[in-house]
Amino acid sequence: MKTALLPFAALLLSTPARADWKPIEKIETYAVSGQSAEQLYLSIGEKGPAVGTAGNERRVIAHTFFKLTWQRDYQPQGEACVLKTARPKLIITYTLPKPAGKLSPALQARWDAFAAGLIAHEKVHGAGIIDMVDKIVAFSTGLAAENDPGCKKVRAELTQYLDQLSQAQRQGSRDFDKVEFGKDGNMLKLIAAFLGGG
Template sequence: MKLVLLLAALLLPSPALADWKPVEKVATYAISGQTVEELYVSIGEKGPVIGKDPAGNERRAIAHTFFKLTWQRDYRPEGGACVLKTARPKLIITYTLPKPAGKLSPAVKARWDSFAAGLAAHEKVHGAGIVEMVDKIVAFSVGLTVADDPGCTKIRAELTQYLDQLSKAQRQASRDFDKVEFGPGGNLQKLIAGFLIDG
């Protein structure tokens, strides 16, 4: 019985990670067309802008994952040191996905539904990466102690440095994931090809 309880305890998330959950939202942008080709062209024209190419033209994505992260932190001076007692995140993840504005024929709708589900699954992986990053920040933050910091300034600088490293790593992992997904034989390459060519 004790072994079962011990195993159950090991499977539970740590208290630092268990007391928060992300808020996930879905935003859509309207696309037009009655054929798969028209819908795909409309995505290229109306997809979310994610930057500019070297020539200064807008770069658009098929779908996009954006997040807003804020914190409630409790810094406490203790015997000349500073301890970060709690760090509670508020994470809002927004997935932006295309949505046909008009009614589609049954055949086109079936292909669209499969394509849309694949896009949503891809963006969810980006979302999971963001959640993982925030979990790491919480794990690092709670209980963080910096000596000789009665004003709790050094601890903030140390935390900011760590957050910057994690943020850069998360963005790179996201880019690497997209490179594989859109690369030869990648899931999104197959998804797009299946949408445009299948049936």
């Protein structure tokens, strides 16, 4: 029986974090049920995270979400402005499926391999988010503008950079998923291996 493949979703794309800040990574799960790989996969299709805009939502297997806030120290220096420090607080949440009941040893082994592949995929998205934040920190720290007593120029330059970086990150994430779910992609192989035993 053919089973429609669910697209993976991840909002954004990690390199190791810098020494002066560290991301918080969390895993949340949603329960799926079944006593065969096919039943579990169908349950994922029914219960997986819903992503997309209202009215255009779709269920996905797993999801990477992040919340990013900043502590920034803008310091006017005469008529100039300098962004002395930019300290991020980044929380990345991975949402993954988890069987609600006990599985047979053979099915549990296949599930464990499937689950390991899912988190590995999502961690690449998480790594991209961390890399993006590292780039923001590097760009922000020491950013200065002359004739900017209200720090408006510095804020505008930072905002423009953040917009460009965010768009590039989203595109990188989409490109990664396209490869992973393309012909001979890792995710297609992972799903096929999981469903192969029935």
